[in-house]
Amino acid sequence: MVWLFDAVVVASLCWLAWRAITVRQLQVSIMAFLPYGLLMAIAWARLDAPDVAIAEAAIGGGLTSALLLAAARRVHGARLNEVPTKQPVPRRRRRAIAVVAAAVAAGAGWVVLWALPAATPGLGPRVDANLEASGVENPVTAVLLNFRAWDTLLEIAVLVLALIGVGRFRASVHDRQRNPSEESTLESIMLGGLVRLFLPAIVITGGYLLWRGADEPGGAFQAGAVLAGGGVIAVLAGLQRPRWFAGGAFRLFVVVGLAVFAAVGFGVMALGGAFLEYPEGWSKQLIILIESAATLSIACILVALFTAVLGTDGSGRADRGG
Amino acid sequence: MMTAETLYAAGGVGLLALGLYGAIVVDDRIRRVLTLNIMGTGVFMILIALAARSPSGRPDPVLHAMVLTGIVVAVSASGFAVALACRLGPPEDETRPVHDRAGEDDER
Numbered sequence: 001m002v003w004l005f006d007a008v009v010v011a012s013l014c015w016l017a018w019r020a021i022t023v024r025q026l027q028v029s030i031m032a033f034l035p036y037g038l039l040m041a042i043a044w045a046r047l048d049a050p051d052v053a054i055a056e057a058a059i060g061g062g063l064t065s066a067l068l069l070a071a072a073r074r075v076h077g078a079r080l081n082e083v084p085t086k087q088p089v090p091r092r093r094r095r096a097i098a099v100v101a102a103a104v105a106a107g108a109g110w111v112v113l114w115a116l117p118a119a120t121p122g123l124g125p126r127v128d129a130n131l132e133a134s135g136v137e138n139p140v141t142a143v144l145l146n147f148r149a150w151d152t153l154l155e156i157a158v159l160v161l162a163l164i165g166v167g168r169f170r171a172s173v174h175d176r177q178r179n180p181s182e183e184s185t186l187e188s189i190m191l192g193g194l195v196r197l198f199l200p201a202i203v204i205t206g207g208y209l210l211w212r213g214a215d216e217p218g219g220a221f222q223a224g225a226v227l228a229g230g231g232v233i234a235v236l237a238g239l240q241r242p243r244w245f246a247g248g249a250f251r252l253f254v255v256v257g258l259a260v261f262a263a264v265g266f267g268v269m270a271l272g273g274a275f276l277e278y279p280e281g282w283s284k285q286l287i288i289l290i291e292s293a294a295t296l297s298i299a300c301i302l303v304a305l306f307t308a309v310l311g312t313d314g315s316g317r318a319d320r321g322g
Numbered sequence: 323m324m325t326a327e328t329l330y331a332a333g334g335v336g337l338l339a340l341g342l343y344g345a346i347v348v349d350d351r352i353r354r355v356l357t358l359n360i361m362g363t364g365v366f367m368i369l370i371a372l373a374a375r376s377p378s379g380r381p382d383p384v385l386h387a388m389v390l391t392g393i394v395v396a397v398s399a400s401g402f403a404v405a406l407a408c409r410l411g412p413p414e415d416e417t418r419p420v421h422d423r424a425g426e427d428d429e430r
Contacts, residue, residue: 021340046330047374047381052370060359070404071352071408075351108338112334112368148384162399166401305398305402
């Protein structure tokens with residue numbers, strides 16, 4: 001009977017994707033993308049990929065939708081809910097594009113379902129053989145932070161670059177403007193209170209994912225994503241950031257992951273190893289050190305990307321075009 | 323035989339194609355970022371389904387690590403893309419009739 005569950009999940013994913021593409025109102029489209037991300041996380045949990053599922057639930061389901069919604073508000077303003085009157089792409093052209101997409105699907109489907117071997121251990125046995133030497137027991141963490149640590153280092157560099165790209169590196173984590181008229185409404189009081197109640201639990205969840213990630217599903221990316229989710233709802237609830245967490249301190253948080261990662265990489269070279277080749281017996285400590293720093297950076301960068309798109313800064317001034 | 327992996331792999335292929343179709347068809351820049359994300363998750367789903375083919379029952383962790391990296395890069399790229407979309411300023415007036423716009427939709 002479990003195949004029925006899988007079939008429903010896959011069918012729902014395709015239907016939500018179709019809705020997100022074809023529905024006329026942009027807001028409805030983004031609203032379809034949110035359960036899409038959550039269902040995707042369920043699908044990946046079914047495929048024995050809990051590490052990826054946790055990250056997708058926090059990022060694909062939550063953060064990406066929040067980013068899209070904030071951007072849509074900013075670009076379309078009050079007209080977000082309106083049905084656009086603009087003529088959609090002509091039917092004939094849509095058909096031609098559908099044919100192209102179907103051809104791509106046929107090609108990809110042939111490769112995935114027929115050309116590739118139906119059962120292969122892939123690189124799994126080689127990871128298992130070296131797992132003991134990696135310092136951690138979660139094979140995904142071992143790949144990310146040890147065997148393929150180069151990729152992860154560059155990935156964190158990509159995050160920092162994205163933040164520089166949106167022009168938010170020099171700025172601090174910005175609070176949403178406190179609108180005095182909003183201040184006293186019941187909703188804002190309740191939302192602020194609820195967020196204050198949830199935030200400690202979110203921080204503990206993030207820390208748990210980071211710590212357990214060495215041996216169980218979890219790790220720096222999942223922890224950073226969960227913390228970033230907490231940061232986003234704190235921004236939306238209009239909570240003030242602590243005074244110490246501004247300017248220089250924020251910039252330090254943004255680069256600490258990359259800096260610690262690179263410092264460890266070069267540091268082990270000074271001890272005679274290759275770049276990022278951890279000395280024997282120190283792997284676990286170094287991995288936890290790198291992951292802790294990376295978690296802070298990932299969380300800060302993702303929240304800052306969101307506030308950049310939300311378009312408010314500390315003074316409450318919109319920075320469009322600035 | 324239809325295993326769960328093949329079902330999800332086929333679903334991933336379908337989402338890839340839907341996302342590709344959407345990315346070309348939609349006319350809103352924010353929604354285009356969304357459709358590219360659908361395309362990306364389709365690819366991720368294919369990779370995860372491929373990782374689950376292992377005969378030992380233990381999925382391939384290298385593919386999982388690749389997808390994890392991909393998710394984080396995708397969200398930062400999406401953030402960058404929508405930030406650029408905001409900088410472009412307000413969209414052209416969508417209430418204008420189509421025939422006012424020279425050179426567009428000439429195929430009607």
